[in-house]
Amino acid sequence: MSEKIKPHHLGRKAVLYVRQSSAHQVAHNQESRKLQYAMKKRLELLGFHEIEIIDEDLGRSAAGVVKRSGFERMVADVCLAKVGAVAAREVSRFARNSREWQQLVEVCRVVDTLLIDLDTVYSPRQGNDRLLLGLKGSLNEYELDLLRQRSWEARLQKARRGELVVVAPVGYLKTEDQRLEKDADRRVQEAIGLVFRKVLQVGSVRQTLLWFLEQGLELPVRERNGATGWRRPSYGTVYRILTNPVYGGAYAYGKTETTLRYEGSQPRKGSRRKPRDKWLALIPESHEGYISWEKFEQIQQMISQNLRGGGRSGAVRRGAGLLGGVLRCRRCGHKLLIHYAGRGHDLLRYSCRRGWLDNGEPRCIAFGGTPVDEAIGREVIRVVQPGAVEAAVSASQEEERKQDEVLEALKRDLEAARYAASRGWKQYDSSDPENRLVTGELERRWNQTLQRVDELEARIAEHLGRRDPTPAPRSEEFADLAADLEAVWNAPKVDVRLKKRIVRTLIHEVFADLDSSAGEIILTIHWKGGVHTELRLPRRRRGQASHHTSKEIVAAVALLVRTCCDDVIAGVLNRNGLRTGRGNRWTRERVVSLRSWNKIPRHCPEKGKAQGWMNLTESAHFLGISPKTLRLAVDRGDIEGEHPLNDGPWIFARRALETDAAVKLVERARGRSRTPAKPIDGQENLEFSST
Known part of the structure; x- marks a missing residue:
């Protein structure tokens, strides 16, 4: 047993901290996890009787970008002087960033808690051990940065060659040789192609979305498990399809960058889109696209012009x-x-x-x-x-x-x-x-x-x-x-x-x-x-x-004055849903103003009667037939009549009622003899018996 371990250390509990950095390590590096749990025997050999294992942080990185509840609980117990020693197979399991590592070492120094790994027992109250722990913490952080830098450089070189395909967007599948090929589902292909054809027709992303919603069509999306699903489209779905260079047949990498911010004491990761000249790689014609690269660039220019400001005209409004x-x-x-x-x-x-x-x-x-x-x-x-x-x-x-x-x-x-x-x-x-x-x-x-x-x-x-x-x-x-x-x-x-x-x-x-x-x-x-x-x-x-009243209304009024006064004309115009040039309803005064401006004479019953103008009822009475018979004759073209508005009076000239066609119409109408139906004696009825 080490001389650094005192009785008051053994009187407290020992904490064994177990951690692996990712879910992949948890699933596949099982031997490493077993070796970490085996540290419990070393603590027992050192004389600790009460040993607590904290393994809540399995699958979480110690780089300081994610919250580790197990590490925070361990530090809290150390602060309360409940822990005599904290142990891990390697001290890098505790933390790989200086902030959390120095916090742990300083807390252990204040309350006299030991740090134990596979080889050594460290006492933070001793200057040499504190110096050694500081060096190890710096080395752990540097080692992580070095591994990241190596893997990142290899990743960037592969991306510059266009050989790094992380996730295939909907409509594409990733092959074993890191290439993109179109989804074999023809329904998926036609749906994505329809999005690009429609935006070229309507001119904006939102109008494209509204067209799909109006027609009740769905768009393919990539589910969490990698399968293709179908959902009601949203603006984000349509926008991502239209702005992704992959659909133009181009390989693109480095379109976004990760940002780190702190909310209180907790780090939060975010991302933001970079301008195209800052992308790491953009290789046109690297695979088969849904549209040509020229058409894709045209769509990007159109979307950019739809934004207001900066000398752009903005999208077309209603x-x-x-x-x-x-x-x-x-x-x-x-x-x-x-x-x-x-x-x-x-x-x-x-x-x-x-x-x-x-x-x-x-x-x-x-x-x-x-x-x-x-x-x-x-x-x-x-x-x-x-x-x-x-x-x-x-x-x-x-x-x-x-x-x-x-x-x-x-x-x-x-x-x-x-x-x-x-x-x-x-x-x-x-x-x-x-x-x-x-x-x-x-x-x-x-x-x-x-x-x-x-x-x-x-x-x-x-x-x-x-x-x-x-x-x-x-x-x-x-x-x-x-x-x-x-x-x-x-x-x-x-x-x-x-x-x-x-x-x-x-x-x-x-x-x-x-x-x-x-x-x-x-x-x-x-x-x-x-x-x-x-x-x-x-x-x-x-x-x-x-604003002027339309020529069609003026022409209708010029015909209606032959048989109607100004009050009737105003009612007919309102009944047909017509309005003045300023959008107002018609009144007698406005009809008078319209006639005066367009030099239309007012209605005069004596003058109209002398000129032979009659409405439908008067014309039917003049011929001695029913109004319905006269209407049918006009529809057949036998008699001429004017009908300026759909929901308004008919206008006939007397000369049109004195033609040979009108005489023959009257003869046919009077020659038809119709006998009304009468009940016959003994005819049975449809009354039901009440018994």
């Missing part, structure tokens, strides 16, 4: 402003903000307020946005008009392909569901029917797979029912599109996001300024390709209306 993100102030260089006003938020205005919002600087310029958007739209139409036919055919084909993509994805899901149902049936059929504990669970799983099959079949039938049965138009059918392109652009049902993407495809930026003396808005269009165009638009004066 607002009506056509130039959001591309309109810049010529005076201060800030981008103009969009402001919507009015009851329906349909009054558009561009204003330079960024300097005022950020730094309190004076406001620069502001002007109405509707005439500016209309002018830019005309310039865009002028540029793209020569290719209108080709663009229309491509759009039609693209719409048909979109429907096919959803249908193909649903069919792949159905094929996978049928396979799962068949597999569930085989498991259920091969089980022992008397063992209900097993067969009951297998039956439940089989029923779930069958329900999934029924659900997908119903969704496919619903999707096929929504498809337009008319064939896709041909190039010949678009012969007159170039002349009607402006009408198509200004159609109210055209998605404004589509028009914004067209604008951003053709225009780099638009600089705006005001000429106060001339009362004009000066626009300088910077087209992609280096061409510049300057437009000068008259600035709207205060009180000048920026």
